[in-house]
Every structure is written in structure tokens, then in C-alpha cells.
Amino acid sequence: MSFCLSFPTTGNPAEVLEVVERPLLPLTGHEIRVHMRYAPVNPADLNFIEGNYGRAAHPPAIPGHEGCGEIMAIGPDVTSLEVGDLVIPLLGAGCWAQHMTADEQFFAKLPPGIDRVQASMLRVNPVTAWHLLKKHVSLEEGEWVMQNAGNSGVGRALIQVAKSLGIKTVSFVRREELIPELKALGADAVFLDDENGFAAAKELLQGHELKLAANAVGGDSAIRLMDLLSPEGTLVTYGAMSRRSLKVPNKFLIFKNLHLEGLWITRWFEKASTAELYEVLEPLVKMILHGELVTAVDEVIPMAEHRRAMQRAQEGGRAGKVILDLA
Incomplete structure (x- = not known):
């Protein structure tokens, strides 16, 4: 079993989000399963939960536009990724979960030495x-x-x-x-x-x-x-x-x-080819590795304290991003 954050109806994120348990199904074909580690709380995430985003939410739904984690299992036909690889999802939804499952094409591999908190904020x-x-x-x-x-x-x-x-x-x-x-x-x-x-x-x-x-x-x-x-x-x-x-x-x-x-x-990610994606991601990854690109972090908050995390993310005067610890 695995836990995720989900909202049964749109509204104030601090009020409508809840921890939900869901089963982990067997992998097939090109599917991989990622143990998600960190995920930031972005304005787009809050707007999505509120029902004010450019794409309508269809509750119950799992929010989260970006994050990072390690691959824990792969399907029989997976060729580009291996168990233990650090990846970021390219799906643009559903990252506020302990585990994500999708085809290998929807993940980008990162070097193992990269800071995982910084990597979780790379995509947006x-x-x-x-x-x-x-x-x-x-x-x-x-x-x-x-x-x-x-x-x-x-x-x-x-x-x-x-x-x-x-x-x-x-x-x-x-x-x-x-x-x-x-x-x-x-x-x-x-x-x-x-x-x-x-x-x-x-x-x-x-x-x-x-x-x-x-x-x-x-x-x-x-x-x-x-x-x-x-x-x-x-x-x-x-x-x-x-x-x-x-x-x-x-x-x-x-x-x-x-x-x-x-x-x-989000729309660009949907239309970009694999070559276009890596043309952008590779130089940014190098910058993070060399300390040339650093995103400020206000606080890392456990998923169980999601209400406090949502409240903090909506406050002014923060020192940086609020990060959910999904472990």
C-alpha cells in the first residue's frame, strides 16, 4: 500500500486535502514505479486544488506538478531506466504521492549526485x-x-x-x-x-x-x-x-x-520532443550540480503535516519554497 495527498472537491488546499491510502498494482510493459521523495508546493498546485488553474481539476485528484524520487521497480519491457535511478516526473500532475507509476517515457533521469530537494524543483x-x-x-x-x-x-x-x-x-x-x-x-x-x-x-x-x-x-x-x-x-x-x-x-x-x-x-512539456526536453534539462542539471542554480527553500514539511504546509505556502514573506517530504 501507498499514501498520497488527494482532494475530493476543489477549495482551500489547507481544508480539502487529505491523506489517502491506495494499492500498488503489478507493473506491466514499459511501466516504472518511483518512490517519490520530495515535491514543492507551487502557486500552480494551490490554484489547481482551488479550481482556478488553466486546466480543470476532476476530483478526487492528486495534485503536484513536480517532484523527484528513485525508481523502485520496472516493468518487463523497460529499457531506458533501471532500479535505483533518480528521476523527475514529466507528467505535470500527481506528484504528491509516495509512489508514482507511469511509462518510462514520462520520467527524466538525473545524475545520482544531484541534491534531491533542488532536483524536485527543476521542472517548473x-x-x-x-x-x-x-x-x-x-x-x-x-x-x-x-x-x-x-x-x-x-x-x-x-x-x-x-x-x-x-x-x-x-x-x-x-x-x-x-x-x-x-x-x-x-x-x-x-x-x-x-x-x-x-x-x-x-x-x-x-x-x-x-x-x-x-x-x-x-x-x-x-x-x-x-x-x-x-x-x-x-x-x-x-x-x-x-x-x-x-x-x-x-x-x-x-x-x-x-x-x-x-x-x-505545462503546455510546452506536452508538446516538446525528448530531444527538446533534454536540450533544456541538461544545462539546468549541470548548473544545479555546480551550485550555479539554487532555489531557496523555506521549510521541508512531512506529508502528514500537509495542512500546515498548505498554510505556510499561502503566506507572504516566506524565505523560499515549501517542500513536502513524501517519504
Whole structure:
């Protein structure tokens, strides 16, 4: 038998989640069984449980968009993985469980020496950051990229990945105490996400071409990013933390011909080939192994204390991600 977290109906994660016992069935064909070890609590996970995610939940359901664990058993036809391999699921659902069972194609093998907590957070935020920097516009070493929500999981990953690529970053944040923290992480410039911060960034960036801005907030924050972008620049929206719609002043389309794109990394995973997946995962894995990509952790909480974990994940002022210990 095995235990998982499941919700019988959508609602407040701290109230509707429950520990459920389920049987482990014999493996067939290309199936593998993974003993899951750690899984982070992401905003997307909370939205999924609440019923506010881009894909509808169909309770009872097991949440969890990412995690990591070791293979404990394989089916008779498995060829690419072995018992004992450390893997991350590529399914994008069902990771909040002690055991996951799926075909071998839905898992990516990682080197055994990688930190398991960091590996559990590889699939969503670092991959989103890599995609933002590599798949929308062509950025050369020494060029600048802008983002709001610089202290978010994606924002911190983008700062570190950009630094490894020689790309300079301007990040906007809501709290002044975050500025030295992000600079220590490798950010080239950090400003408050208000009119004063906008003015300071405009002065710093004067004379530089600004091709790309990553938007996770919307509302006035996104308008400021569009104002800073150069003509023909691209705004990629991957989140809506302010819960305010993206409103585009006509002048940005008429006189600057800005390009507006969206990114939902879950959809990209569904469409990406194996070669495309490893093109992204391999450099990020190397960065984690070398300590060049580190995701901050607030607390590791046992699955049995899931209510406290959900409450903590919904609080502001955390020092990083809340991680579920699934063992």
C-alpha cells in the first residue's frame, strides 16, 4: 500500500486535502514505479486544488506538478531506466504521492549526485526561466532582459540562468528589502516596482536595446515593462500575480509594434520532443550540480503535516519554497 495527498472537491488546499491510502498494482510493459521523495508546493498546485488553474481539476485528484524520487521497480519491457535511478516526473500532475507509476517515457533521469530537494524543483521554475531566455527572442551576451516579480521562483531562476549566459538582468520587486538579496544572487539591477523604480530603470537603460521582458504580474507593472521595451520588443506573460488584466496602451502597438506572447510551461512539456526536453534539462542539471542554480527553500514539511504546509505556502514573506517530504 501507498499514501498520497488527494482532494475530493476543489477549495482551500489547507481544508480539502487529505491523506489517502491506495494499492500498488503489478507493473506491466514499459511501466516504472518511483518512490517519490520530495515535491514543492507551487502557486500552480494551490490554484489547481482551488479550481482556478488553466486546466480543470476532476476530483478526487492528486495534485503536484513536480517532484523527484528513485525508481523502485520496472516493468518487463523497460529499457531506458533501471532500479535505483533518480528521476523527475514529466507528467505535470500527481506528484504528491509516495509512489508514482507511469511509462518510462514520462520520467527524466538525473545524475545520482544531484541534491534531491533542488532536483524536485527543476521542472517548473528553472525550465520556465530557460524558455523565457532562449525561446522567444535571440539574446546576445551583454544584452539586457527585464522582468517583474524578480523575487518569485521563476524570477530568481531567470537571474541565475541569465548570469550563466552572460545576459544582464533588470528585476522589479515590491519590497525594498529584496533588492540586496537579489543582487547577491547575481542580479545586475533591481528596482522597486513603482513609478520611482521605473524612472531609475529608464535612466540606467538609456541607450540600450531592450528586446525582451518577462511579465508575471500584469496591470500597471506590465505597462511599465512595455514602456521600457525597445520598438519591436517582446513581452512574454507567464503569470498574473496581481490578478489584473493585461491592458495594452494603443501607442505600444502602433508606434512601437511590440510583440505580446504567452507562456504556459505545462503546455510546452506536452508538446516538446525528448530531444527538446533534454536540450533544456541538461544545462539546468549541470548548473544545479555546480551550485550555479539554487532555489531557496523555506521549510521541508512531512506529508502528514500537509495542512500546515498548505498554510505556510499561502503566506507572504516566506524565505523560499515549501517542500513536502513524501517519504
